[in-house]
Amino acid sequence: MTTDTLAFAGGFDQPVFEAQAAFRTLMDCMARPGTIGRIDATVVPPAPLNATAGAIALTLCDHDTTVWLTPALSRSALPGWLAFNAGATVTDERQNARFAFVEKGAMLPNLSLFAQGTQEYPDRSTTLVVEIDAFEGGRPLVLKGPGIRTEAEIAPVGLPDMFPHFWSENRQNFPRGVDLILVAGARILCLPRTTIVSVKEA
Amino acid sequence: MSTADLATYNFAYLDEQTKRMIRRAILKAIAIPGYQVPFASREMPMPYGWGTGGVQVTAAILGPKDVLKVIDQGADDTTNAVSIRAFFQKVADVAVTTKTREATIIQTRHRIPEEKLTAGQTLVYQVPIPEPLRFLEPRETETRKMHALEEYGLMHVKLYEDIARNGHIATTYAYPVKVEGRYVMDPSPTPKFDNPKMHMSEALQLFGAGREKRIYAVPPFTEVVSLDFEDHPFEIQTFDRPCALCGAENVYLDEVVLDDKGGRMFVCSDTDHCEERCAGGHRGSLAYDKEAAE
Numbered sequence: 001m002t003t004d005t006l007a008f009a010g011g012f013d014q015p016v017f018e019a020q021a022a023f024r025t026l027m028d029c030m031a032r033p034g035t036i037g038r039i040d041a042t043v044v045p046p047a048p049l050n051a052t053a054g055a056i057a058l059t060l061c062d063h064d065t066t067v068w069l070t071p072a073l074s075r076s077a078l079p080g081w082l083a084f085n086a087g088a089t090v091t092d093e094r095q096n097a098r099f100a101f102v103e104k105g106a107m108l109p110n111l112s113l114f115a116q117g118t119q120e121y122p123d124r125s126t127t128l129v130v131e132i133d134a135f136e137g138g139r140p141l142v143l144k145g146p147g148i149r150t151e152a153e154i155a156p157v158g159l160p161d162m163f164p165h166f167w168s169e170n171r172q173n174f175p176r177g178v179d180l181i182l183v184a185g186a187r188i189l190c191l192p193r194t195t196i197v198s199v200k201e202a
Numbered sequence: 203m204s205t206a207d208l209a210t211y212n213f214a215y216l217d218e219q220t221k222r223m224i225r226r227a228i229l230k231a232i233a234i235p236g237y238q239v240p241f242a243s244r245e246m247p248m249p250y251g252w253g254t255g256g257v258q259v260t261a262a263i264l265g266p267k268d269v270l271k272v273i274d275q276g277a278d279d280t281t282n283a284v285s286i287r288a289f290f291q292k293v294a295d296v297a298v299t300t301k302t303r304e305a306t307i308i309q310t311r312h313r314i315p316e317e318k319l320t321a322g323q324t325l326v327y328q329v330p331i332p333e334p335l336r337f338l339e340p341r342e343t344e345t346r347k348m349h350a351l352e353e354y355g356l357m358h359v360k361l362y363e364d365i366a367r368n369g370h371i372a373t374t375y376a377y378p379v380k381v382e383g384r385y386v387m388d389p390s391p392t393p394k395f396d397n398p399k400m401h402m403s404e405a406l407q408l409f410g411a412g413r414e415k416r417i418y419a420v421p422p423f424t425e426v427v428s429l430d431f432e433d434h435p436f437e438i439q440t441f442d443r444p445c446a447l448c449g450a451e452n453v454y455l456d457e458v459v460l461d462d463k464g465g466r467m468f469v470c471s472d473t474d475h476c477e478e479r480c481a482g483g484h485r486g487s488l489a490y491d492k493e494a495a496e
Contacts, residue, residue: 016213020265023225027263030232031406031421032321060229062222098226119350123230123239146235146382147421175384179233192233192421194382 007080010044012058018042022059026181029190034143034152036135037188046077048103053129053183054081060127061099063087068097068114068126070106097126104131108160111170114178122175125193131183132158140200147192153200154189156182167197214261215293220244224262224417228408231419236381237349238332243415253286254412256309256328263324263408264290264307269297271305276313276454276471283311300474312375314396316453316475319405321422327390329411332418334378334388354386357429365434374439380427381420389426395438395454400426445470446488448479 012018018041025037045054061067067088069078078101079090091097094114102108108130117125138157141164144150159182160166170177170193177193191197212218220242227241246254264270270290274282278300286309287298299305302315309326319325335345338356348354357378364372377394381387389400390409400407400420407420420426430436444451446467453475455468467488470476480489 015218017266019218019221020213020263023221024263024265027225027228027232027406030229031419060222060226062219064219064223065226120346121240122234122237123227125230127229146424147232149423175234175237179229194233194235194421 006077011085013042019059033195061086061088065098066091068100100128102130116176145195227417236385236387238416250413253328255410259410271308274311277473314399316472323405327409329390332411332416446486448484449486
């Protein structure tokens with residue numbers, strides 16, 4: 001397959017049921033931060049975006065949503081793929097983005113530069129989909145907040161060391177703030193803006 | 203699944219673009235517990251007031267593996283419940299049940315089941331008026347500002363006036379709650395008896411208001427506190443007699459008028475709970491005794 005035709009292939013085999021299954025995983029994970037869900041999709045997005053992040057894009061994005069992409073994703077065939085398969089347009093303005101996608105290995109962009117919503121309409125904020133290496137094996141982080149009975153623990157590999165600090169800055173503006181969907185392979189984990197992330201004390 | 207039964211509708215009636223729009227609203231609603239997310243509510247093949255908001259939320263989350271239960275004032279066999287259940291059987295060919303325990307999605311009008319909900323379940327509320335401040339301040343621009351500034355003094359004045367007039371807080375349904383210490387939320391017109399069940403619930407709770415075009419949510423394990431005063435703490439309704447059919451106590455009862463001479467009985471509003479107790483051999487004062495009748 002040449003680069004030119006890449007944009008026109010790789011959508012859902014069964015758009016209705018696969019999108020529903022992907023959304024239910026997203027909904028359950030967003031409602032229970034720290035819970036790891038799995039989205040095994042038939043989607044084949046252009047590299048370097050992985051299949052699960054691609055499935056999330058096709059589940060949530062359409063002509064009503066503008067999407068921000070990292071420089072590497074913008075240079076790939078992804079803008080065309082999103083336009084053809086989802087009808088979504090790509091924007092350079094982080095403030096206008098409803099969704100943002102970050103491929104594995106890319107630097108986590110500054111969260112405060114994305115749309116935060118307003119005090120009246122805090123829902124008008126960006127949801128970031130960020131690919132990382134793994135959910136286990138990194139520095140242990142403790143999660144607290146709505147959706148978690150007492151506390152949950154994750155040990156993500158691929159997030160910056162300063163992440164708990166960035167996230168607490170995001171948390172401070174509540175109800176404004178961005179929401180995060182982390183992707184590692186076919187597995188996902190959500191951090192809504194309400195979740196409090198702290199480094200686990202040794 | 204036989205495609206012939208699905209006629210010409212998309213799965214679960216709504217088109218995919220509408221589902222995506224509702225799904226985005228649901229995710230933001232979960233991320234901001236108690237905050238009302240505006241959404242582009244669609245015309246549904248039923249009138250406003252029949253649960254169009256709840257139906258749209260259910261249609262957006264429903265999948266072929268789900269088991270759906272629909273209740274109307276606690277009952278599985280009332281008009282609204284029967285018609286919505288039939289609607290989803292027709293447009294999504296989905297399995298339905300009346301048993302609370304077996305359901306994965308429970309769409310409800312104005313009750314929370316007596317049986318404790320679990321982690322695998324989602325409760326979808328049909329909401330007529332999502333704005334708890336609406337009867338105190340009719341302008342949407344103003345109530346938005348009040349939520350933005352966390353200015354809820356007016357609600358406390360209303361509850362205080364209740365006490366001044368009646369000696370107690372006279373609000374018995376749609377009793378306002380504060381979610382996670384931030385947003386004051388209308389729990390839909392459920393009796394205040396059900397308010398404590400929302401607090402730290404294991405199930406995800408989604409609220410859909412079709413005419414008012416709002417979706418909001420309470421994630422599992424979220425603090426939901428009914429507003430009150432130190433000297434007038436929140437209290438739920440109590441009943442001075444058990445259910446006349448199954449003898450259950452500490453459940454919400456409906457009053458049923460039996461004749462024109464003042465005869466009445468009090469029975470469980472949750473029909474599934476009542477039937478299960480009756481099947482388990484529990485008997486109330488007016489229980490139909492099959493053996494004695496034969």
